[in-house]
Amino acid sequence: MRVNLLGPLSAEINAGSIVPTASKPRQILALLALYPSRVVPVPTLMEEIWASNPPQSALTTLQTYILQLRRRLGTAMGPDSREGVKDVLATRHGGYLLQIPESHIDVRIFENLTREGQTAFESGDNALAAERFRSALDLWRGQALVDVRLGPVLEIEAMRLEESRLVAVERRIDADLRMGRHTELIAELMQLTARHPRHESLHSQAMVALYRSGRQSSALDVYRRVRGRLIEELGVEPSPQLQRLHQAMLAVDPLLDVLSGPRPTSTFDLFAA
Secondary structure (H helix, E strand, O other), X not given: OEEEOOOOOEEEEOOEEOOOOOHHHHHHHHHHHHOOOOOEEHHHHHHHHHOOOOOOOHHHHHHHHHHHHHHHXXXXXXXXXXXXXXXXXXEEOOEEEEOOOHHHEHHHHHXXXXXXXXXXXXXXXXXXXXXXXXXXXXXXXXXXXXXXXXXXHHHHXXXXXXXXXXXXHHHHHHHHHHOXXXXXXXXXXXXXXXXXXXXXXXXXXXXXXXXXXXXXXXXXXXXXXXXXXXXXXXXXXXXXXXXXXXXXXXXXXXXXXXXXXXXXXXXXXXXXX
C-alpha cells in the first residue's frame, strides 16, 4: 500500500485505489496515513470530522466509515492476500491505526529527505544538501491534501506541511547560493518574493542573488519594496538581519561575494549579530 498526501490524496494497493469518494471517509484515511502505525484516538477522528459538534450517533457513524474503508481495502487486496484487512486498518483500544511502512508514504519520505538535507547543509556539504532538498520537493504534486476537506486537525497538518515545504525551498536555495548559482536563481526568487511579499528570508536571498550577478541597484530595489510593504501593512521596520544586509550592499562589503564562509549559515543570517 502506498499513500500520497503532498497534493491530491491517493492510496493504492496492487494498482487499485482505495480512496473513497465521500468526504468524511477521505478525511479519516488522510489522518490515519499521516500517523502510520500509530493509534489515532477516536476523539481526534471525531474532532476532525465534526469539530466541536459531533452528533449523538458519532461513534456509530465513525465505525461505519471505518467499515467502508475496510471494504475498499479488501477489494483492492483481493481474496488471496495473506494480510487481513483488519491487520492493515487495525482497531486498538481507544482508536484505529493504519499499519503500513513509513517508506510507503510521501510525507514521511519528504521529512526524511529534508532531515538529510539539513544535516548535509549544516556540515557544509552544499551539493548533497541541494540534492536532498530537491528530491524532497519533487514529491509535491500541488498543495498538501488539496482535494481533501480539512477539519480542524487536518487543517493544522496541512499548514505544517506547507511551512515545511517553504523551509525546504529556502534551504535548497541557500545551498545553491553557496555553490555560486546566483544568476540561475533570480527568476525563481522573483516569483517566490511576489508570492510571499513579506517573507524576509526569501527577499534576502533575492538581494544576494541579484547583487552577486552584478545587479546592485535591483538588489536595493528588492529591499525598498519589502521595507515599504512591512511598514505599510504591519507598521514595522525590517529585521536587523535584513537591515544589515542592506547596509552591507550600500558599503559594497567584500563578505557579500564570499560564497561559503567558515560557518555554514543561511543567507538571511549572513550578517547576523
